[in-house]
Amino acid sequence: MTRALSWIFSLVALAAVGLLAGIFAWQSLPVWHHEGWSYLTGVKWFFRQKQFGALPMIYGTVVVAAIALVLAAPLGFGAAICTAEYLPRRTRLAVKVLIEMLAGVPSVVYGLLGILLLRDWIYDAFAKFEPLSGDTLLTAGVLLAVMILPTIVTLSDDALRGVPAAQRRAARGLGLTRAETILSIAIPQAKRGLGAALLLALGRALGETIAVFLVVGRQDNNVPERWLSLRAWLDAGQTITSKLGGSETNIAYGDPVHWGAMVGLALILLVMTGGVTLLGTGFGKRSDA
Amino acid sequence: MRLPIPFLALLLAAQPLCAETLKINGSTTVNLPAAEAAEILRAEQKLDIQVDTQGGSSGGISMLGDGLVQIGMLSKHVNDDDRAKFPNVKFNEIQIGEDAVAIIVSKDVWDGGVHALTQQQIKDIYESRITNWKDVGGKSQRIAFFNKEPGRGTWEVFAHWAYGNPKAAPQVSFPEVGGNEETRNKVSSTRGALSQLSSSWADGKKVFALGIKLDDGTVVEPTNENIANKKYPLSRSLLLLTNGEPAGVAKTYVEFMLSDRGQELVKKHGYMRLKDLAK
Numbered sequence: 163m164t165r166a167l168s169w170i171f172s173l174v175a176l177a178a179v180g181l182l183a184g185i186f187a188w189q190s191l192p193v194w195h196h197e198g199w200s201y202l203t204g205v206k207w208f209f210r211q212k213q214f215g216a217l218p219m220i221y222g223t224v225v226v227a228a229i230a231l232v233l234a235a236p237l238g239f240g241a242a243i244c245t246a247e248y249l250p251r252r253t254r255l256a257v258k259v260l261i262e263m264l265a266g267v268p269s270v271v272y273g274l275l276g277i278l279l280l281r282d283w284i285y286d287a288f289a290k291f292e293p294l295s296g297d298t299l300l301t302a303g304v305l306l307a308v309m310i311l312p313t314i315v316t317l318s319d320d321a322l323r324g325v326p327a328a329q330r331r332a333a334r335g336l337g338l339t340r341a342e343t344i345l346s347i348a349i350p351q352a353k354r355g356l357g358a359a360l361l362l363a364l365g366r367a368l369g370e371t372i373a374v375f376l377v378v379g380r381q382d383n384n385v386p387e388r389w390l391s392l393r394a395w396l397d398a399g400q401t402i403t404s405k406l407g408g409s410e411t412n413i414a415y416g417d418p419v420h421w422g423a424m425v426g427l428a429l430i431l432l433v434m435t436g437g438v439t440l441l442g443t444g445f446g447k448r449s450d451a
Numbered sequence: 452m453r454l455p456i457p458f459l460a461l462l463l464a465a466q467p468l469c470a471e472t473l474k475i476n477g478s479t480t481v482n483l484p485a486a487e488a489a490e491i492l493r494a495e496q497k498l499d500i501q502v503d504t505q506g507g508s509s510g511g512i513s514m515l516g517d518g519l520v521q522i523g524m525l526s527k528h529v530n531d532d533d534r535a536k537f538p539n540v541k542f543n544e545i546q547i548g549e550d551a552v553a554i555i556v557s558k559d560v561w562d563g564g565v566h567a568l569t570q571q572q573i574k575d576i577y578e579s580r581i582t583n584w585k586d587v588g589g590k591s592q593r594i595a596f597f598n599k600e601p602g603r604g605t606w607e608v609f610a611h612w613a614y615g616n617p618k619a620a621p622q623v624s625f626p627e628v629g630g631n632e633e634t635r636n637k638v639s640s641t642r643g644a645l646s647q648l649s650s651s652w653a654d655g656k657k658v659f660a661l662g663i664k665l666d667d668g669t670v671v672e673p674t675n676e677n678i679a680n681k682k683y684p685l686s687r688s689l690l691l692l693t694n695g696e697p698a699g700v701a702k703t704y705v706e707f708m709l710s711d712r713g714q715e716l717v718k719k720h721g722y723m724r725l726k727d728l729a730k
Contacts, residue, residue, distance in 0.1 A: 208622035209601070210618060210620075210622060211622055281640070282640065285641075292593060294593060294595040294626070294641075294643075295595050295597075295626060295637065295641040295644070296640070296641070297626055297637070379626035379627075380600070380626060380627040381624055381625060381626040381627065382624040382627075383624040384624070398625075398626035408600060408627070408629075409506050409507060409509065409510070409600045409601060409602040409603070409629065410600075410601055410602070411506075412505070412506035412507075412509045412510045412513050412602055413509050413513075413601055413602045415513055415536075416513070416536035416537075417536075
């Protein structure tokens with residue numbers, strides 16, 4: 163009975179995801195007809211001229227998420243090593259509760275903090291490079307780093323605590339110092355869990371909408387001339403989520419190609435976050451034995 | 452088992468009440484007097500009115516078109532595209548006032564000596580041919596242009612004035628701003644900033660309204676007098692939009708906005724009343 167039910171509900175979940183992707187694909191058909199592959203590779207999005215190139219938004223999404231990950235990963239792992247390996251049990255639990263509370267703070271609150279503190283800070287700190295305003299891809303990335311940090315810390319902490327204590331004791335018994343035990347016993351054994359923590363955090367960073375919307379500047383078509391140039395990070399940009407959260411969705415409705423282009427963005431985002439989440443779950447589950 | 456019957460009766464009784472909820476959506480510019488009018492009607496006549504500003508004027512049109520709201524708030528006129536999108540809707544515009552769009556700058560630009568621009572200079576800035584304030588008489592500082600996002604009445608008025616028709620406006624990519632509050636905050640906190648803003652929001656403390664320099668060299672400021680006699684070129688009608696003639700609560704609401712008390716609210720928020728325009 164339980165078994166049958168669990169099958170049924172799994173199928174329902176799967177059907178829901180499939181239906182969602184199916185509807186998005188179907189609704190976005192007009193734009194694929196209109197643009198072809200240049201929908202993915204085009205760098206100009208001018209809806210009044212019926213030009214729909216999604217690349218600047220994909221670029222923005224990837225850059226913002228990458229900045230967040232690069233900033234949050236070392237901090238998050240460091241904090242997790244501290245809580246899991248060094249803190250006494252009761253302090254660890256207290257710290258963990260606090261961090262998990264941070265993970266539950268609604269993103270709009272982070273967004274407002276971003277407007278209040280981060281915008282001005284970025285604007286002044288990088289004044290040498292003459293950013294036009296404090297709304298930049300970098301601002302959004304730093305804000306996202308703060309937002310995904312609790313996720314990384316708490317999942318990494320769980321992964322490290324999952325390494326059996328007996329192994330640590332054996333290592334200490336062989337004469338390894340505490341730091342050596344962590345580096346050569348705990349971390350290698352927990353590496354799948356640590357990787358999963360990163361990927362799940364990345365999934366959250368890719369899909370975050372309102373906080374990014376508030377500080378990213380929403381400037382269309384920000385793509386650097388050279389891909390590795392960092393200057394574009396100090397300009398306002400657009401992510402897929404900030405585009406979808408903006409006013410264009412209202413305008414697009416009723417025009418099949420424009421609407422298709424907006425839904426197509428949602429489809430791209432769904433594929434990106436879905437891929438990362440699947441990878442993350444699969445990554446964590448496989449045993450290391 | 453006696454519970455369900457009164458419960459059902461309650462549901463049935465509640466039915467007509469629910470249907471009387473008046474939903475209003477649209478422009479943040481019109482929202483100021485409209486929301487206050489809703490507040491008064493809620494308190495005095497116990498009417499159920501919800502006012503929201505999703506997506507600006509375009510949001511108002513599309514939600515009215517879809518039947519999600521009974522009244523739209525607009526700071527631009529309904530155009531042929533909108534009518535084509537919703538062929539079954541009888542758009543009915545009711546003017547409640549008039550407002551001007553000001554070209555606003557941040558304090559450092561104002562203090563740097565830029566107090567007026569010509570139409571050509573504004574177009575050059577919009578098309579990125581001028582990117583520094585020193586080219587229009589200010590200090591050397593990059594121009595940080597915040598463009599009103601598409602669908603905003605403010606932007607449409609601007610494009611109509613500069614290019615004759617919003618569709619003829621060149622496609623540009625600037626950081627975008629949404630509602631009036633956001634525009635004012637971003638402009639006031641950014642050096643060298645420029646944007647379009649409803650003139651009643653240009654307070655002259657945090658953000659400053661530029662005059663428009665005409666071809667003959669005279670400068671026209673967005674004062675109420677200049678808006679009323681149409682000397683100031685960037686002005687627009689504030690409208691309520693209904694599907695056909697308003698009825699029921701919507702009718703009460705529209706009549707209130709057109710009454711002396713409603714018109715006082717329009718004036719209170721810095722816009723022109725209908726009778727000021729008629730002068």
